[in-house]
Each structure stands twice: as structure tokens, then as C-alpha cells.
Amino acid sequence: MTKRLALIVSMIFIAAVALGACATTGKPTAANFKAPKVTLVSFEVPQYDEYWYFAASVKPTKGKAGDRGAFLPMSFLFDVGNPNDFPVLLEGITYTVAFDKDFEVITTNINDSYWIPANKTSQVRVSTLVTVRSALTGLLLANAPALKQRGWDAWGTLEKWWTGVPDLSVPVTVKNAAFTFKADGLIKVVPFEATVP
Amino acid sequence: MKNRIRGLFTLFLALSFLFAFSGLAAAQEIKIGGIMDTTGATSDVGKDYAIGMEEAFKYINEQGGVNGKKVKYTWFDYGYRIPEAITKYRLLKRLGVVAVQGWGTGDTEALSPTVNKDQMPYVSASYSAHLTDPAKTPYNLFFSSDYSTNARSALTAWFDKKWPTKKDYGKRKPRLACSYMFASPYASAPIKAIKDHATMLGFEIGDDQDVSLFALDTKSQIMAMKQFKPDVVWHGNTTMSVAATMRDAFGLELGADHIMNNWALDENLPRLGGEAAEGAIGATPCAFYGQSYKNMDIVVASAKKYSPGVPQEKRLIRTIQAWANALVLWEALIRADKAGDLSGQGIMKKGFESLRNFDIGLGASPVTYTPTDHRPGTGCLIQEWKGGKFQELSRVDLKQRWPEKWGKDWLGW
Missing domain, CATH: 3.40.50.2300 (Response regulator)
Known part of the structure; x- marks a missing residue:
């Protein structure tokens, strides 16, 4: 009888501890879900291949000819602080990268998920790249009015970017960014924009 | 008592499984x-x-x-x-x-x-x-x-609504020219259809003009078009190059109306085309x-x-x-x-x-x-940029108007 009683008491104790643990983490509601804080910590070009471009008319040593230019990989490190008493899930980031503030060179996203613990700050690294070809396309299309307005020519601008972005003599902007956070089915989207340097 | 405890334990396990599986679901x-x-x-x-x-x-x-x-x-x-x-x-x-x-x-x-x-x-x-x-x-x-339906609908709308207002209406055939990037599968996709439609409606068709999707200067193409004197130009490209073409057409006084596919007619066209974009007519598969x-x-x-x-x-x-x-x-x-x-x-x-x-x-x-x-x-809403806003010009239903051709001839091209 004593053993049985001990077993029942133990089960009640375990259940109480489990429920208590849940209660202390706090339940997210629309009212108490505070927007996480996003900060751009650093920017780098992780691999640099200088500035070059080959038109499709140029025969390559190996492989197929094509309009191809140097890659410019870019890596952004963000601090993501969670001011809530419960963990939040960073579920995706959509963002645009712009050079010289006005020239948008890529809009992209990541769908990776990161848990940010309650009242902690985590770091999230986001990488993307553009090529001379893709940037040229942008300068001839979506960025054409801005290019004309500044009186710049496309090739000169590309060379300036490819030599200037790695050492940040050309400003790099993350804009139109949306960091999507989730907590217990609730969604909070944090807009973000920052320029380095 | 022993059975009750076993029962409780079984219930506990069952609930645990239930939570686990509901999580999976x-x-x-x-x-x-x-x-x-x-x-x-x-x-x-x-x-x-x-x-x-x-x-x-x-x-x-x-x-x-x-x-x-x-x-x-x-x-x-x-x-x-x-x-x-x-x-x-x-x-x-x-x-x-x-x-x-x-x-x-x-x-x-x-x-x-x-x-x-x-x-x-x-x-x-x-x-x-x-x-x-x-x-x-x-x-x-x-x-x-589809693009061919858009092109047929835009040309039909122009033929119905705009051609009768022209001074040469009833005196000669209307003239159509097409401006698009030949090498672009998108831009060239509806060309066969619009020419077929133009022929059916009694148009005279001029030489096509090759305009790059990246074009900023289309004066040579406009000058070539001027020799044909089109009443209406079909633009098959996207917004940027169509805006550039319309600006050059305006500057060089081509004197034609402009109809276009849906990827050219958007909120940026008047921003980029300025006064040259006035009267732009296009297929709009949905609202702005x-x-x-x-x-x-x-x-x-x-x-x-x-x-x-x-x-x-x-x-x-x-x-x-x-x-x-x-x-x-x-x-x-x-x-x-x-x-x-x-x-x-x-x-x-x-x-x-x-x-x-x-x-x-x-x-x-x-x-x-x-x-x-x-x-x-079976058709398309055709809108016009006029007086600073997009306005409905016509809702064309090709199936209703040409049921036999829609059913038998126009599928897949």
C-alpha cells in the first residue's frame, strides 16, 4: 500500500514539475510577443576573385563560352536578440542588397530556421553573391534610371563596385529586409535596414 | 487498487503517445x-x-x-x-x-x-x-x-475602340508593327498568333523590329518603323525596354498607338515613360x-x-x-x-x-x-493608361466572339 501511495505521489510530483516548467517559460500572446532586435554586426567578402568579365564571343580555355563575370560573395553577420520570456523561431529572412545605397543588386531569402532562446542573443550568418553579369543586367534594367540620374556608365560602375565593395569604399546596404519570427503560432515580422560602413 | 494504478499508468503512457503523435501530425x-x-x-x-x-x-x-x-x-x-x-x-x-x-x-x-x-x-x-x-x-x-490570347485581345480591343476614331478609318487597312526581342522566348511567343489575328481582322503587317530587353535607345528601330507608318505597335518586351521604345516613338513622332503584353503594362511604365506612356494599352490578367x-x-x-x-x-x-x-x-x-x-x-x-x-x-x-x-x-481585360490612371478599355472574350477558332484552331500556340 505504501509503495502504491509513493508511486502515485511521485507521478503527481513529476507532472507538477513538468507543468511548472512550462508555466515559467511564459505563453506567447499577441500582446506580450515583443519584436526581436536585429543588428548588423559585420560584413565581409569571404572569397575575392577580382574584377573580370568575358563576353560570349570570347572562347574559353575549357568549358562553354558565355557572358560571364567574377563572382562577388557577400556574408552578413547579424545579432538577433530575443527580449521575450519564451523562445522564438527565426523562420526566414528576405532581403535586398544594394551598392552605393540606391543600386539594388539582389533580392533573396533564406528559409533556414534558428531558435533564439528566451532573453538571449544569437548570431545568424547570411551569405549570398552577385556576379558582374547579374549586376550588369540590373544596371541595364531596374537600376537604369538611377544610373542615368547619377551620370555614371555601367562598366565603370561595375569596376568601382568590384574593387570597392571588399574594402567597403563602396557602401553596402541591406534593405527591404524582413526577419520572420514565430512563437507558438504567432508571427512577428521585423523590418530591417542597415548600411556599412 | 493495483488495477487502478495500472490503469492510471496506462492512461499516462497513452497520453504521452498521443502528445508525441499529435506533434508529428x-x-x-x-x-x-x-x-x-x-x-x-x-x-x-x-x-x-x-x-x-x-x-x-x-x-x-x-x-x-x-x-x-x-x-x-x-x-x-x-x-x-x-x-x-x-x-x-x-x-x-x-x-x-x-x-x-x-x-x-x-x-x-x-x-x-x-x-x-x-x-x-x-x-x-x-x-x-x-x-x-x-x-x-x-x-x-x-x-x-496566355500571351497569344493577350495579344489577340489587345489587338481586338484596339481594332474595336481606337481604329474607328482614326482619320483613315474606312479608307485603308490598319497597319500593325511588332517590336520585341527576337531571341527572347517570352517576347516572341505570341508573335505568330497576333499576326494571324491581324490578318484575320484585315491588317497590313510591317517588318518586325528587334528590340533588346535591355534596350535604352531604340531610335534606329523607330526610324525603321516610320517608313511603314504603323497605326498600332505591339510591344512584346517587359516594362523597361517598352518604356524606352515609347519614349523614342514619342520623341521621333511615330504617331502610332501602343499595345503591349502584360509584362510591359505596370505601374512603372508611366513612371519611366512619362508623357510618352499616355494612351498605353495592354493586357491585364488581374488588377493593379x-x-x-x-x-x-x-x-x-x-x-x-x-x-x-x-x-x-x-x-x-x-x-x-x-x-x-x-x-x-x-x-x-x-x-x-x-x-x-x-x-x-x-x-x-x-x-x-x-x-x-x-x-x-x-x-x-x-x-x-x-x-x-x-x-x-477565354479572353482578357484590356486597360489603358489615361489621365494619370489605368482605365478599363474593353473586356474581350475570344471564345464568345470566335467560338469555332477558339475551340479548334487556337489551342497551344
Whole structure:
């Protein structure tokens, strides 16, 4: 009888501890879900291949000819602080990268998920790249009015970017960014924009 | 007492299992892929489309997804390059997507044999008529009237509404010239159809003018057109180069009206074309961003909620086009899932091909797909930029006007 009683008491104790643990983490509601804080910590070009471009008319040593230019990989490190008493899930980031503030060179996203613990700050690294070809396309299309307005020519601008972005003599902007956070089915989207340097 | 304790313990275990499995059920998800252009030759219209598509799937998930199953939407930029699109499609397939939201005509047509072999529903932003005959492309779809229907409808609207107002009306044949990038599968897709239509309506047709999608200076093409003296020019490119062509036509006093495909007529055309854009006429498969139509409030609220950093004044009709394709796929998935068959064939047969006059709102025509015809609509709304706003010029129904040709002759090209 004593053993049985001990077993029942133990089960009640375990259940109480489990429920208590849940209660202390706090339940997210629309009212108490505070927007996480996003900060751009650093920017780098992780691999640099200088500035070059080959038109499709140029025969390559190996492989197929094509309009191809140097890659410019870019890596952004963000601090993501969670001011809530419960963990939040960073579920995706959509963002645009712009050079010289006005020239948008890529809009992209990541769908990776990161848990940010309650009242902690985590770091999230986001990488993307553009090529001379893709940037040229942008300068001839979506960025054409801005290019004309500044009186710049496309090739000169590309060379300036490819030599200037790695050492940040050309400003790099993350804009139109949306960091999507989730907590217990609730969604909070944090807009973000920052320029380095 | 012993039995009661055993009972309690059994109940405890059962509840534990129940929680564990309900967690698994909640984790069920449907994977959808996206192949978008945010850096390539159509990025001037592709970026807004890509953002709009992402917003649509976020909204869909907030509405419970597909019968409670969450949609995991994963998209990539492919820079409007066909090899990259093929690579990204293979990646998406490896990731286990059940359907793809695609983009351009060149890549969609290049991928068509593959997606049809894979039985992968492929909803594209290419509305090429080549993708509408299920006998050839059974897994290709889109919500909009196809490019050939757009071209035929735009020319019909001009012929009905504008030609009778010209001084030479009744004295000679109207003259049509086409301006587009010859090498672009998108731009060249409806050329055969519009010329067929022009011939049927009694037009004289001039030489085509090759205008790059990147063109900023089209004076030589305009000068060549001036020799023919067209009454109306069909523009097959996207907004940037069409705006440039209209500016040059205005500056060089070409004196023609301008009709265009849906990827040229958007909110940026008057911004880039200025006074030269006055009177631009085009196919609009859906409403412009913010226009007062059913479900527009959802689109605008979602744009504000999910992309708060993107200024509202930068949003375009491309967002609406993305939503329309997303909503059609959503409905197909809901139906296929209810039928218990989320295979490619299930999504196609029990989903898409069960849609009859499905109303997605957003100013789009009701959508119907049958096992023998994937043209979603039978005509197109034609709008005109006039007096600082887009105005309805005509809603053309080709099937109603030419039922025999629509039924027998015009499918698939």
C-alpha cells in the first residue's frame, strides 16, 4: 500500500514539475510577443576573385563560352536578440542588397530556421553573391534610371563596385529586409535596414 | 487498487503517445518550390513577383495551410538563366517538393519535358500559349490568359475602340508593327498568333523590329518603323525596354498607338515613360496593386505585414500575379489533399483539372482547367493608361466572339 501511495505521489510530483516548467517559460500572446532586435554586426567578402568579365564571343580555355563575370560573395553577420520570456523561431529572412545605397543588386531569402532562446542573443550568418553579369543586367534594367540620374556608365560602375565593395569604399546596404519570427503560432515580422560602413 | 494504478499508468503512457503523435501530425508539411528572377533580364518585374509569392504562402500558412498541413515554400533566384533554372529544379525535386512556382518562358518551356515526365505540377509566370495544350504539356499551368490570347485581345480591343476614331478609318487597312526581342522566348511567343489575328481582322503587317530587353535607345528601330507608318505597335518586351521604345516613338513622332503584353503594362511604365506612356494599352490578367477588387485587401495587408520594409509605392501588379498563381495552386492542393492524393497526378487531376470557373478575385477572370485544355480563361481585360490612371478599355472574350477558332484552331500556340 505504501509503495502504491509513493508511486502515485511521485507521478503527481513529476507532472507538477513538468507543468511548472512550462508555466515559467511564459505563453506567447499577441500582446506580450515583443519584436526581436536585429543588428548588423559585420560584413565581409569571404572569397575575392577580382574584377573580370568575358563576353560570349570570347572562347574559353575549357568549358562553354558565355557572358560571364567574377563572382562577388557577400556574408552578413547579424545579432538577433530575443527580449521575450519564451523562445522564438527565426523562420526566414528576405532581403535586398544594394551598392552605393540606391543600386539594388539582389533580392533573396533564406528559409533556414534558428531558435533564439528566451532573453538571449544569437548570431545568424547570411551569405549570398552577385556576379558582374547579374549586376550588369540590373544596371541595364531596374537600376537604369538611377544610373542615368547619377551620370555614371555601367562598366565603370561595375569596376568601382568590384574593387570597392571588399574594402567597403563602396557602401553596402541591406534593405527591404524582413526577419520572420514565430512563437507558438504567432508571427512577428521585423523590418530591417542597415548600411556599412 | 493495483488495477487502478495500472490503469492510471496506462492512461499516462497513452497520453504521452498521443502528445508525441499529435506533434508529428502538426509537423506534417507540404513542400513547394519557387524559381524566381530577382537579378536577371526580367528582374525589373521579377523581384516584386518573388516577394509577392512569398507573402502569399505566409498568408496561406496563417489560414491553416492545406487542410491543416503547413506549406514549406522554398525559392531561389536563377537570374533568368536556363541552366540555372534546370539546376534549381533538380534541387527542389531532391528537397521533395510536390509542385513548383516557376518564372520565365525560356526556362519553363525548357523544363516542360522534364516536369511532365516527373509529373510535377509547374505553375509558371510564363503565360506562353505553348504551355496550354495538355496533350503536349500536361503538367504546365498558370492562372492568366496566355500571351497569344493577350495579344489577340489587345489587338481586338484596339481594332474595336481606337481604329474607328482614326482619320483613315474606312479608307485603308490598319497597319500593325511588332517590336520585341527576337531571341527572347517570352517576347516572341505570341508573335505568330497576333499576326494571324491581324490578318484575320484585315491588317497590313510591317517588318518586325528587334528590340533588346535591355534596350535604352531604340531610335534606329523607330526610324525603321516610320517608313511603314504603323497605326498600332505591339510591344512584346517587359516594362523597361517598352518604356524606352515609347519614349523614342514619342520623341521621333511615330504617331502610332501602343499595345503591349502584360509584362510591359505596370505601374512603372508611366513612371519611366512619362508623357510618352499616355494612351498605353495592354493586357491585364488581374488588377493593379491596390485596385478595388475582391481579395485585394488581403494582398495589401499581407504585403504590409510580411514585408514591412518594402515601401507600398514600390509594389506592383506583379505581386497580384504571384498571388493569383499561389491561390490557384492552394485550391488545387486543398482538393487533392481532401481526395487523399497529393501525388503530382493527384494534384493535377483531383486538384487543378477539377476547377471550373474558380474565382480567385483580384480582378482575374475565373479559372477553368480541363483534361484537354489548360487555357484558364477565354479572353482578357484590356486597360489603358489615361489621365494619370489605368482605365478599363474593353473586356474581350475570344471564345464568345470566335467560338469555332477558339475551340479548334487556337489551342497551344
